[in-house]
Amino acid sequence: MRSYSLIAPAKINLYLEILGDRADGYHELAMILQSVELADQVNIRAIGTQTIQVHCDHPQVPLDKTNLAYRAVELMSQEFPDCWAQFGGVEISIQKNIPVAAGLAGGSTNAAAVLVGLDMLWQLGLTQPELQELAAKLGSDVPFCLAGGTAIATGRGEELDPLPSLDSFYVVLAKHQNLAVSTAWAYQSYRSQFSNTYGRSEGVDKSITTEMINPPTRVHSGSMVQAILNKNVAKIGQLLYNDLEQVVLPNYPQVLQLRQAFENCGALGTMMSGSGPTVFALCQSQEQAQALLQHVQSEIPDPNLGFWVTKFASHGIQIVS
Ligand code: C5P
Numbered sequence: 001m002r003s004y005s006l007i008a009p010a011k012i013n014l015y016l017e018i019l020g021d022r023a024d025g026y027h028e029l030a031m032i033l034q035s036v037e038l039a040d041q042v043n044i045r046a047i048g049t050q051t052i053q054v055h056c057d058h059p060q061v062p063l064d065k066t067n068l069a070y071r072a073v074e075l076m077s078q079e080f081p082d083c084w085a086q087f088g089g090v091e092i093s094i095q096k097n098i099p100v101a102a103g104l105a106g107g108s109t110n111a112a113a114v115l116v117g118l119d120m121l122w123q124l125g126l127t128q129p130e131l132q133e134l135a136a137k138l139g140s141d142v143p144f145c146l147a148g149g150t151a152i153a154t155g156r157g158e159e160l161d162p163l164p165s166l167d168s169f170y171v172v173l174a175k176h177q178n179l180a181v182s183t184a185w186a187y188q189s190y191r192s193q194f195s196n197t198y199g200r201s202e203g204v205d206k207s208i209t210t211e212m213i214n215p216p217t218r219v220h221s222g223s224m225v226q227a228i229l230n231k232n233v234a235k236i237g238q239l240l241y242n243d244l245e246q247v248v249l250p251n252y253p254q255v256l257q258l259r260q261a262f263e264n265c266g267a268l269g270t271m272m273s274g275s276g277p278t279v280f281a282l283c284q285s286q287e288q289a290q291a292l293l294q295h296v297q298s299e300i301p302d303p304n305l306g307f308w309v310t311k312f313a314s315h316g317i318q319i320v321s
Contacts, residue, residue: 002046003121004044004121005043005319006044006116006117007317007320008042008145008317009036009038009145009148010040010105011033011034011105011273012034012273013034013103013271013273013274014032014033014224014239015030015032016031016274017030018194018198021195027187027190028155029154029156029157030152030154031154032150032152032153032224033144033150033151035145035150035315036311036312037310037312037313038104039097039109040097041094042092042095042110042114043095044091046088047088047089049089050088051089052073052089052092053089053092054070054092056095056096058096060100067110068107068108068139069113069114070092071138072110072114072115072118073092073118075137076115076122080124086122087122090118090121099308102273102278103274103277104278105141108142109145109317112135112142112146115131115135115146116131116146116317128146128147132147132160136158140157141274144316145317147162149163149165149315149316150165150166163225163228163229164229165312166236167312168284168312169236169282169284170283170285170286170288170289171280171289171310171311171312172289172292172293172307173273173307173309174278174305175277175278176258176277176305176306177304177305179254179255179304181248183274187275189251190244190246193247223235223239224236224241227239233268234268236269236282237269240270241271242271242272242273244274248277255276257300258279261296261300265295266288266292267283267288267292269281269282
């Protein structure tokens with residue numbers, strides 16, 4: 001077959017704690033990542049010319065090297081030059097449903113889909129660990145996007161420990177369409193403001209932290225992990241956490257307003273995802289999610305504010321055809 005169609009789901013962060021600075025300029029993290037059903041469709045096709053062509057139906061998505069899907073093809077062509085020579089160039093068409101520059105790993109999940117698509121198109125037969133290694137070269141969230149579901153992510157975010165799936169949650173996502181937060185800026189700001197308090201934030205259950213820096217056999221006993229293992233819906237909602245809120249909320253009043261609007265409307269829990277600016281709320285039913293959406297929409301009547309209702313997903317990249 002000369003073309004494949006893949007589903008590339010978005011992710012949210014149920015937990016994001018910054019544990020320390022790393023020598024490579026990144027930050028050591030303890031995260032719990034969760035896939036959601038909101039997904040892009042990525043079509044990948046072999047073309048005769050030795051070129052990389054990216055198309056997308058969303059005007060804000062770049063079509064050049066700054067697009068992670070483009071860089072995924074470039075990486076694969078460098079890693080497997082014989083395939084590049086044999087099969088020719090690649091055309092990637094992205095149907096964008098995931099909000100752009102949102103903290104939902106939209107670019108990362110597209111890149112993960114390209115890796116899976118090229119593995120098939122070039123008949124490479126790569127193993128999951130081999131794909132994960134390539135994914136980590138593209139970005140910290142790309143390895144998670146490959147496998148998806150629910151997972152603990154440590155290191156830069158690329159070291160994964162799967163958790164049992166949670167399928168009972170509905171999620172409301174909200175994002176100001178005209179707002180973007182630079183991930184690099186968010187981490188740098190956190191480093192300059194809070195690096196002296198690493199591992200000592202107040203009001204947060206730090207059991208996950210102390211255990212993350214100890215042998216990995218003890219990683220799974222953090223409170224959030226325990227709540228997930230027990231499928232304790234109320235507790236999961238209460239334990240949502242994101243260190244990056246401490247720099248993003250004071251600098252982006254619109255995100256703070258959104259976060260506060262969600263706080264006061266009876267969700268199981270609410271949090272900013274990744275470096276934002278998307279804010280999400282967890283709900284027990286689709287009806288509750290719709291009611292919550294309408295409540296926040298009436299409280300913040302901004303035509304630029306986009307809403308999406310989705311569900312937890314137990315999968316990462318899926319091949320449709
Ligand atoms: O890995 P990725 O390219 O997605 O990361 C984007 C930016 O986020 C990095 O350039 C870095 O500034 C910041 N980052 C970080 N520590 C991490 C992950 C990302 O500082 N663990």
